[in-house]
Amino acid sequence: MTYEELKREMARQKEEMTAKERMEAYNRGEEVDYQPYTLQASDPAMADIFGFTTTQFGTDFEVKSEVIRRKKEEFGLDSFNVGLGLKTIGGALGSVLKAPEHGIDYVEHHILQDYKEFDRLELTDPYTNPILSRILESAKRLKDRFPDISMTTSVAGPLSTAIAVRPVDLVLKDTIKRPEMLHKLLDLVVDCSLKWFEAFHNEFGAVGTNFSDPVTCMDVISKKQFDIFSLPYMKKLIDGTNAIMGSRPGAHICGKTSPIWSDLADAGLFSFSIDNCEDLETAKQMVGDRMRIAGNVPPVDVMREGSIDDVIASCIECMKKCGDNPAGYILNTGCQLPIGTPKANVEAFIYAARKYGRGARMGRLPKGLEDA
Numbered sequence: 001m002t003y004e005e006l007k008r009e010m011a012r013q014k015e016e017m018t019a020k021e022r023m024e025a026y027n028r029g030e031e032v033d034y035q036p037y038t039l040q041a042s043d044p045a046m047a048d049i050f051g052f053t054t055t056q057f058g059t060d061f062e063v064k065s066e067v068i069r070r071k072k073e074e075f076g077l078d079s080f081n082v083g084l085g086l087k088t089i090g091g092a093l094g095s096v097l098k099a100p101e102h103g104i105d106y107v108e109h110h111i112l113q114d115y116k117e118f119d120r121l122e123l124t125d126p127y128t129n130p131i132l133s134r135i136l137e138s139a140k141r142l143k144d145r146f147p148d149i150s151m152t153t154s155v156a157g158p159l160s161t162a163i164a165v166r167p168v169d170l171v172l173k174d175t176i177k178r179p180e181m182l183h184k185l186l187d188l189v190v191d192c193s194l195k196w197f198e199a200f201h202n203e204f205g206a207v208g209t210n211f212s213d214p215v216t217c218m219d220v221i222s223k224k225q226f227d228i229f230s231l232p233y234m235k236k237l238i239d240g241t242n243a244i245m246g247s248r249p250g251a252h253i254c255g256k257t258s259p260i261w262s263d264l265a266d267a268g269l270f271s272f273s274i275d276n277c278e279d280l281e282t283a284k285q286m287v288g289d290r291m292r293i294a295g296n297v298p299p300v301d302v303m304r305e306g307s308i309d310d311v312i313a314s315c316i317e318c319m320k321k322c323g324d325n326p327a328g329y330i331l332n333t334g335c336q337l338p339i340g341t342p343k344a345n346v347e348a349f350i351y352a353a354r355k356y357g358r359g360a361r362m363g364r365l366p367k368g369l370e371d372a
Contacts, residue, residue, distance in 0.1 A: 001308050003344045006351060013354045019078030020150055026328065026362055035319060035329070035357025035366050037350070039077065040252060040273060040299070041212070041336035044104070046071055048339045049346065053102040061138065065145055072149060075350055079208075080146070082139035083154030084132075086212065089192045090164025092124045092131045102339070112166040115181045121165070124192045126199035136199060143204060150208070153200045155193040157213020157251065158186050158233035159221070165189065168215070175225050186233045194240040201244050209241050209249040210271075217255030217275075226260055235267045242268070250292070254335050258282065265290040276334025280322035288325040295322070296334035297349065303333055304341045308348040315352035316372045323369065328362045 001009075016033040017025065026032045039045075046067050047057035056063045071077040087107055091097040094111035112118065126132040143151055156164070162185050163171050174182035197209060215221065216230045234251075241249045250271035251264070258278055264287070265272075271292035274283055276299070283293050297303060297314045306314070315331060322329045331353050337346075359367030 001312070001348075003308065006308055006344065006348060009355075010347060010351050013351070015076070015354075019076065026360065029362050031359055031361040033358065034354045034368065035323065035331050035360040037331040037353040037357070038294070039075075039337045039346070039349070040294075040333045042071075042077070043067065043081075044339050045337040045341045046075075048102070049341070049343045054104070054339070055099060055101045058099065061141060064138070065142065068142065068146060068149065075346055079150040079152060080142065081152045081154055082135065082142060083152070083210075084135065084156065084193075084196060086156040086160050086214070087164040088131065088135070089124065089156065089161050089189055089196075092129045092192070093121050093165055095164055107164055110165060110167050112185070113170075115178060118181065118184065121188060123188065124195060126196050132196065132199075136203065139200070140203060151204065152208040152210070153197065154210045154212070155196055155237075157211045157216055157230075157253070158190050158193075158237060159215040159230050160213045161189040161193065162186055163215055172221070175221075175229055179228070182229060186229065187236075190233050190236050190240070193237060194244065197241055197244045206245045206247065208247070209245055210251060211237065211249055212252045212254075214254040216253050216260075217257055218259055219255040223259050226263070231260075231263055231267065234264075234269075238268045250294070252294075252335070258286070261287045261291075271328075271330070273330075273332055274334065280318055284322050284325045288322070288327055290327060292328040292330065293322055293325050294330035294332040296332065299333045299335050299338050299341075303345050303349070304338045306345065308344055311345045311348035312352045312356075315349060316356050316369065319357055319366055319369060320372070323357070323360065324363055324365045326363045331357060 022032045023036055026036055044054045047054055050067055050070055052063050057067055068080045087097055087105055095107050096109040097105050098108045099105035126136050238248055248268050248270035251269055252273035254275050269291055271294055274295040276296040280295055297318055302310050302314045356368040356372050357366045
């Protein structure tokens with residue numbers, strides 16, 4: 001399909017529901033106009049598509065507002081997230097963060113090189129911490145500007161937050177050499193995450209929440225390390241979030257995660273976004289009755305590097321594999337939408353969700369797949 005053909009076909013597609021109406025009806029088990037969809041951590045890629053750098057998006061309120069407005073108008077992405085990135089709490093605790101003009105931030109210096117300094121770390125207060133308070137203030141301004149668009153918030157998972165405070169090689173060594181101190185660090189960072197959710201609830205009431213925890217994948221740690229150092233703190237984060245917001249969070253973990261799917265469902269995770277290296281149908285069979293599944297169009301090979309037809313074919317494949325997941329399914333990318341993704345491929349993703357996801361209902365394949 002050419003881009004001109006895609007635009008003509010999209011012009012014929014009519015939305016019958018808002019994103020909020022669609023999600024509420026889908027959650028009630030009703031048939032909706034088309035498959036609910038999202039794009040994983042899409043803001044940097046969206047800023048790029050609209051001609052802005054990631055630094056402009058992160059620091060300029062008007063640029064951020066423009067991206068939110070155009071995401072809704074051009075792509076139907078009728079929500080925005082004001083949350084903490086993988087390294088934000090590390091920065092709030094004293095690590096030095098750096099960000100290129102157009103790219104992903106990184107830790108230049110970790111605050112906790114030696115556990116002798118651990119007692120100097122204090123539980124972060126989102127109202128007084130200079131890094132967190134700026135983000136909270138931005139959320140207030142954005143909600144004032146976009147009162148009718150749903151706002152969510154997010155944090156990093158426990159282990160991924162820990163490596164923004166202490167270097168990853170030391171954290172992995174801690175699992176053997178300093179487990180008692182690593183437990184203290186993990187307790188602290190989860191408490192910091194929950195303080196963020198508390199502040200957000202104080203300001204905006206109950207909102208949707210999620211966390212990303214790439215360090216927890218089985219490509220980085222073992223199942224034994226997961227059981228001891230990740231799962232208990234994920235459970236603390238999930239239970240704490242539910243106590244604050246009245247709903248359980250969703251999560252995304254990059255890489256291989258199939259050995260821990262049952263653990264995540266047992267821990268009470270509401271939804272799980274699965275990397276494209278894993279199989280949606282297998283996930284559905286293993287945990288689909290207990291956990292909503294999202295995924296997993298390949299973000300690089302398909303979304304950034306593929307053709308319009310590649311994107312459409314991948315969306316169809318994902319919906320065929322998991323569109324009838326008993327606990328529900330969200331069409332999504334397998335990981336963060338990368339900078340450099342063509343606008344045409346984002347439009348192809350949405351076109352496929354609307355055409356082949358037509359007549360979606362939780363636990364049943366979309367009627368639109370009959371045309372695939």
